[in-house]
Amino acid sequence: DDIVMLDLGDGRPVPLVHAGGKPAPSWASEAWRRDTVEGLRRLFEHVAAAPYADRVIGYHLASGTTEEWMMWGGNENQWVDYSPANLSGFRRWLQAQYGTDQKLQAAWSDPAVTFVTAAIPTKAQRQATHLGSLRDPAREQSVIDFYRYNSDLVADTIGFFAKAVKDLTQREKIVGVFYGYLLQLCGEQRQQNAGHLGLAQVLASPDVDFLTSPTSYAFRQLGGEGTSHFMSLLGSVQLHGKLWFDENDIRNSLSGGKVGEWGRPADVAGDCLQQDKELANCLVHGAAQWWFDVGGNRYNDPVLMKRIGELAAKADAGLSRDRSPVDEIAFVVDERSLCYQRVGDPLGNWLLLGQLPALHRIGAPVGHYLASDLAQIGQRKLYLFPTSFAPSAEDRRAVEAIKRDGHVLVFLGAPGLYRDGRLDEQGMFDLTGIRLKLSREPATLRVVLRPEALSRLAAGEAGPATPTYGHDHRTFPIVYADDPEASVLGTLTDGRPGLVMREHGTWTAVYSSAPLLPASLLRRLAQRAGVHLYVDTEDVVWASRDLLAVSVHQAGPRTIRLPRTADVSDLYESSVIARGVDSFKADFPDRGTRVFVLQR
Secondary structure, X not given: OOEOEEEOOOOOOEEOEOHHHOEOEOOOOHHHHHHXXXXXXXXXHHHHOOOOHHHOOEEEEOEOEOOEOEOOOHHHOOEEOOOHHHHHHHHHHHHHHHOOHHHHHHHHOOOOOOOOXXXXXXXXXXXXOOEOOEOOHHXXXXXXXXXXXXXXXXXXXXXXXXXXXXXXXXXXXXXXXXXXXXXXXXXXXXXXXXXXXXXXXXXXXXXXXXXXXXXXXXXXXXXHHOOOOEOOOHHHHHHOOOEEEEEEOOOOOOOOOOOOHHHOOOOHHHHHHHHHHHHHHHHHHOOEEEEOOOOOOOOOOHHHHHHHHHHHHHHHHHOOOOOOEOOOEEEEEOOHHHHHEOOOOOHHHHHOHHHHHXXXXXXXXXXXXXXXXXXXXXXXXXXXXXXXXXXXXXXXXXXXXXXXXXXXXXXEOOOOXXXXXXXXXXXXXXXXXXXXXXXXOOEEEEEEEOOOHHHHHOOOOOOOOOOEEXXXXXXXXXXXXXXXXXXXXXXXXXXXXXXEEEEOOOEEEEEEOOOOOOHHHHHHHHHHHOOOOXXXXXXXXXXXXXXXXEEOOOOEEEEEEEEEEEEEEEOOOXXXXXXXXXXXXXXXXXXXXXXXXXXX
């Protein structure tokens, strides 16, 4: 009853056979939890008696597919968990959510279902949707509920064992986990199946001290040709007092494989460019880092090791600097709304992961936050809401609170479409301040910008640098603007308003039907919101109170403008650049990264 069961597609669960030909324990199993705590107790006693005991500062807990707290079978596209233990857990969760059978029956549109009879949706039910890329709660609330429960279960299991570690070590050891891959598991079945949509719950745990992931596998091109980001939402991680630990597993020229694979350069000079960039991201943001030697001897080169040694020394020198965030742009992710999206739908990628390269090339730093943390970041100026399909009542109140002070709010997809467990088109207007329509007719997710679009947003050249954006993928539903008080800046390919702006006096609302907004458009939105732009070029910018990093695609000089007067030095080169300035010029090598110290 306590091992993971999977549905191969016929609705008849069979045991999951995992690594080594063994079954996997259901995370809902009370017996497994009890036995594992006893195993941890014995491990800790062994470590405490060892000669290295005084060198162990904490424990990194791991379980599941690839040990990264992804639900068993997630990497193998296996649909779980139909064990009796998990079924009982799901039913208890439903009772806590709904309270009475009558409320459950109303939500599931099923007069016969009860807390005793409710079943975990089959693989076929989880794969199907009745609203294209989204779900219709009138017919699919059971699936939506299961995916919410799935992530709650993973988060609860993490919290359970983190508390066990704290209790068993008299709260003297730190505890961390791989978790919260909201900016990596996008547009694939793991986005919902892996159970990584419970980040807020994990961050709320007083027993979890750090979170970690490999540095994102996306956009690992050489130096500033690519970018670097963490798989989770760093802004929210730090808001809750947690440390982010970056696993630097960028393949280098010694790793073998093809050039470009997992970020692999052709030579050691390229390796150094990659390491300069990765450490810059970590150092500026106050994140920790370890170098991960996948495959052995990956760092066995004197030039590369010399550079890593130099970078480690520079990182030590930067520890005294104030790395408090200074981002004025917030990328706000509603993790629970992703439970309303079709499993594996590519829109999940384009709204999140696919948006990041352009987002990081606005010319200003961008913070990544949970929608549930919006009330704590109300001092930002530009807010982007890529996945707020089903905001809670509390989330809606938080959005209302930032409609002020010249803020610009940008909504994508189907914002506010769900309210109180039902489709509600009026909910889109109430959230966004723009009248939007839902169409069930398939269309492409591409917007054609009008020639005056960018200049309408902020002063600058008249024509858009990128005349169209989005994707030619045909899908439904399509949401478009139908608001006579909104200015049309771009249209869908069939002529319906696909990019609009509506001014509300003290704030501005912007809506886009299509994802993948280009950097040129994002930059104008930032200018309209009054965001400080450090550079005019589409280069990657990371900044905190005392540190600034710029990673460029092409060699040449850059003029860098500061939000305050400061003495400027180069951290990597240990050289003084200027004193008492609010702007300065710096030369960059091809695809190079520089880190500047801003001394007040």
